[in-house]
Amino acid sequence: MKSVNEIEQLVSENNQLAKHAIHVHKFGGSSLASVECIERVVNIIKNHCKLNDFVVVSANGKTTDALVNIYQQALDASAELDASIHGLQLAQQLLINTLLKSHSKQLITLLEQDIELLKAWVVNTPTDDKNIEKNEANILALGELWSARLLSAILSERVCPSYFVDARDFLVVNNDQDCVVDDSLSQQQFSVLLQNEKLAVVTGFIAKNAAGDNCTLGRNGSDYSATIVASLVGALHVTLWTDVDGIYSADPRIVPLARKLNRLPNGVARELGRLGNPVLHAKTLQPLENHSAHLHIASSFDPNTSGTEVGRFGQIAKSELSVTYLNDLIIAKSVSLTGSYGEQAIKQFSAICSDINAGFIVITQNRQKALSQWLASHDTEVSFTPVSIIAIVGHEVAKHGDVKAQFKRALKNYQTMHIVSSTNEHSLIAVLPHSCTGETVNNVHHDMTKDARHIGVVIAGVGNIGERFLEMLPAQMERIPALENVHLVGLVSSKKAIISRDGIDATQAYELFQKESYAVQKRRFIIMVI
Ligand code: ADP
Ligand code: ASP
Ligand code: MG
Secondary structure, three states: OOOHHHHHHHHHHHHHHHHHOOEEEEEOHHHHOOHHHHHHHHHHHHHHOOOOOEEEEOOOOOHHHHHHHHHHHHHOOOOOHHHHHHHHHHHHHHHHHHHOOOOHHHHHHHHHHHHHHHHHHHHOOOOOHHHHHHHHHHHHHHHHHHHHHHHHHHHHHHOOOEEEEOHHHOOEEOOOOOOOEOHHHHHHHHHHHOOOOOEEEEEOOEEEEOOOOEEEOOOOOHHHHHHHHHHHHOOOEEEEEEOOOOOEOOOOOOOOOOOEOOEEEHHHHHHHHHOOOOOOOOOOOHHHOOOOOEEEEEEOOOOOOOOEEEEOOOHHHHOOOEEEEEEEEEEEEOHHHOHHHHHHHHHHOOOOEEEOOOOEEEEEHHHHHHHHHHHHOOOOOOEEEEEEEEEEEOOOHHHOHHHHHHHHHHOOOOOOOEEEEOOOOOEEEEEEOOOOOHHHHHHHHHHHHOOOOOEEEEEEOOOHHHHHHHHHHHHHHHHOHHHOOEEEEEEEOOOEEEEOOOOOOOOOHHHHHHHHOEEOOHHHHHHHHO
C-alpha cells in the first residue's frame, strides 16, 4: 500500500498520462432516444472527450426494434408496412431538423435515399437463408448509420471537428454467431480511415463477416463494438453511457430495492452479460482480456453520479450477489447431448446452461432450428420445451453450498426443472418451465440479498489490545454467521494507517500494517475514510 503523498503523486502523474490516453465513449440507444437525450450527450462529449477519442453509438431509442418490426411486416406482407416506414422516417426527420442547422438539408437528402433503399429491400425479400440474413443485416444497419451520421454532424456544427465511420468499412468478424474479430485486418482497415485532431463517431452493432457480407453483432452489440474499438486503437478507458447509473443487484426497473454495485469483478460482469443483462452484451469483456483498458458504466442522464467500475477487485466486490433472468429459451433433451457430443453442442450453440450427464442444454429460441439440424445427423430422439432461467451471479457462487441452499429455499414456491452451476462457477442457474415474472425476480432478489449490507470495520489502535483483537478476528468472522458481511477495511495507529475499501485479509492485516502503513495526519485520515 502507498502513502497518501505517494498516492497524490501517482494520481497527478496518472492525470498527466490520462490527458493523452485514448478514451472510448459508447452511448446506448436509450441515451440517444430524443432531442433532449441527444443534447445531454452533446454536453457529456463537450465535458469528457478529447479530439482523438472515439465515440461509438447505438441506433436512436427503439429504432432497431422498429426496423426488426418492419422487416417482419415485409415477410408477412403486412398492410401496416408503409405506415411503419413512414413513421420511422418522420422520427428521424424530426431529430435532424431540430438538432441541425447548416447540415440538415444534406442529412435529409441522405435519409430520403436510405428510405428508398429500405423500400426496395423490403419489396424484394429473398427466400433463401443466406440472402435473408444479408437483407436483414442491411435493414438493421440503418439505425446505427443514421444515429452516427447525425451525432457527428451535430458535433461538427457545434463542438469540434468530427467525422463519422461506418464500422462495416473496417470491422471484420468470422460470422454473426461467434463474432470473433479479425484483429489484424480490422486494425489495418481502421487505421486508413482515422483522421487526426478530429472526434470519430463510429457505428456500433454492425460489421462485415469473413465472406464480405454485412452482419450484426447481435442485439445490444454496440457494447461489444465499443470494447473492440478500444482494443484496436489501444484505448485505456471505455465508458458505456446508458440510462442507469451502473449495474445493480437486479434490473432496477423491475426490482425497486436493487442496490448499485460500485465495483464488479471482470468474471462476474462477463457472466452477467452471458446471461442476458442488457447493460453488457455477452462479449463486451472479451476484447479487453489481453488489454488493460478500464471499463466503466455511467448514466448519461446523471453524468456526475459515480457508476460501476468493472475490473479486478478484492473481497468486498467479490462477495456481492446479483439476480438476473432470461425468458424465451428452449431446453433440448436428448441422449446425444451427453458426454463429448454434449460438450460440442454447448460450444456450438452457446448454451446458457447444461448438464451433459443428464443430457440437456438450454439455448436461445433462435438456435433451435440449427440444433435440430445438428441432432438430425445423430438420428436420436430430441425433445424441445420452452423454458426460462433465473440466476444468482457472484464471484464463484457455485462453490458456496450455503448460497445454493439459500437459492433453493428462495425458489421453494416455484416449479423448477433443474438447478445447475455455470462452468466458470460464477452463477447458479435455475431452469423454470414457465416465464420468469417480475414478481419471481423480486422475491428471489429479496431472499438472496436481504442480509447483504456490507459493514467496513476500521481498527483504531494497533497496540497490545488491537493486536490481540486482530488475532481473534479471523476465527470469529469464520465462526459467527452474523459477521458474514463485516469486512476489515483499515488499521490505524496514532501516526500511521492502511485503508483499503476493497477489504483487508484479517489474517494478514498486522503484517501488512507493519510493512505498508503510511504516515497520516488525523484530519486527512478522516477525509480518506469518508
Ligand atoms: P443502452 O440503450 O444504453 O444500451 P440497455 O437498455 O441496453 O441500454 O440497457 C440498460 C437497461 O438494462 C436498463 O434500463 C435496465 O432496465 C436494464 N437492466 C437489466 N438488468 C440490470 C442490472 N442488473 N443493472 C442495471 N440495469 C439493468
Ligand atoms: N441498436 C442495437 C440494438 O438495439 C444495438 C445496441 O443497441 O447495442 O440491439
Ligand atoms: Mg444496450
